[in-house]
Amino acid sequence: MEKVLKVFKIHDLRKKVLMVAFLLFVFRLLAAIPIPGVDVLKLQQFFSSNQLFGFLNIFSGGGLSTLSIIMLGVGPYITATIIMQLLTIVFPNLKKAYYEEGAQGQAKFNRYSRWLTVPLAALQGYGFLNLLISQGVLSRLSLMDMISNVIVVTAGSVLLMWIGELISEYKIGNGISLLILAGIVAGIPRAISSIFLNNYDPSTLIAFAVIAIIIIAGTVYVNEGERKIPVSYAKQVRGNKLYGGVSTYLPLRVNQAGVIPIIFAISILLFPQFIAQSVAIFSKPLSLTLNAWVTTFFNNHILYSVIYFVLVFLFTYFYTAVTFDPQEIAKNLQRSGGFIPGIRPGQATTEVIGKVVRRTTFFGALFLGLIAILPNIMQIATGIQVLTIGGTALLIVVAVALEVYKQIESQLTVREYEGII
Secondary structure, X not given: OHHHHHHXXXXXXXXXXXXXXXXXXXXXXXXXXXXXXXXHHHHHHHHHOOHHHHHHHHHOOOOOOOOEOOOOXXXXXXXXXHHHHHHHHHOHHHHHHHHHOHHHHHHHHHHHHHHHHHHHHHHHHHHHHHHHHHOOOEOOOOHHHHHHHHHHHHHHHHHHHHHHHHHHHOOOOOHHHHXXXXXXXXXXXXXXXXXXXXOXXXXXXXXXXXXHHHHHHHHHHHHHOEEEEEEEEOOEEEOOEEEOOOEEEEEEEOOOOOOHHHHXXXXXXXXXXXXXXXXXXXXXXXXXXXXXXXXXXXHOHHHHHXXXXXXXXXXXXXXXXXXXXXXXHHHHXXXXXXXXOOOOOOHHHHHHHHHHHHHHHHHHHHHHHHHHHHHHHHHHHHOOHHHHHHHHXXXXXXXXXXXXXXXXXXXXXXXXXXXXX
16 A cells, blocks of 8 residues: 555656556557447347457457447457567568667567567458358448448557557556456456356355466466576676676566466467458358367367366467577676685676576466366366356456556655665
């Protein structure tokens, strides 16, 4: 409570928090504006019987459940980012530009991701509208109405991407993650009411509460865990003063990737559905057939859980490799006169740091994968679909909330030091 009061006492920080809150309010306002011709009753029935679109609704920030103008949410942008990350592996020049050009290279990378988002959003929008028309959720559209609706939902997805990047600039958490968080939190009252209206067995509700506590505790444990590598600095004489000679440590987080592996894994799981929607441009019957296959896959909970776990595990390693470079860390240590006791600076230090990162990431990836599929296991045992979606949403909420808390705390710390100086 004391830190909350501090946030609102500092003018600059208060302004940032209020601007982020305003942008999230705009996002929720956009999520309440539906596209024309929606049959609300059929839409509710469609979502209640389809787990796949429950996951899609998470990524849309709740905009899909109302078929709003931002129904695609940040899904196309996340897909574009994943494609660009994979291209850095295929094309060495792109990887070199991303790593060696610093902020300029990353800005170029983000620009390419934005450009790729537009065609992906248009393809997904067209395919999804056709799917809803075939299910009777949306009334038949003329060619001009279809084009205008595709333009609207594509523009909505691009607008949401821009809002997410604006939020990120205020350094109160990652903008895209916060948009997903806002959509999940907005749907909590409806989810709780549906649980009680369905009159589930009390033991089932207790099991759901226990799973929620395990997910929260596990996510906090993994995100806060770190491996400390001791670092010493050599003594240096500059003029009449002696510098260095101190010992500290290099903190390596158990989960360097945060919640990103979960988001990436679900995006990949939803990618076949995106392909099925896009095929509607060439063949509507084939699109419906592919959608049926994808739905069958999601209904096979065991196969789905295994693939989900493997994807979370692999993406934890992948994202850690992309964002954490042991060689760069070793170079920075050497430049500043630091070294790991008993280890030579340079390549030997790189190998030691890389080895520690691989070991800690293994534990983090394994733990994150198990927590991710824990609700799926409970869903298989109880047959209650809300446990699966609720568990994934809860995992994202906890991880994003921790990230926001850390960023606000770091800004408070900086301002405290500024006050002392």
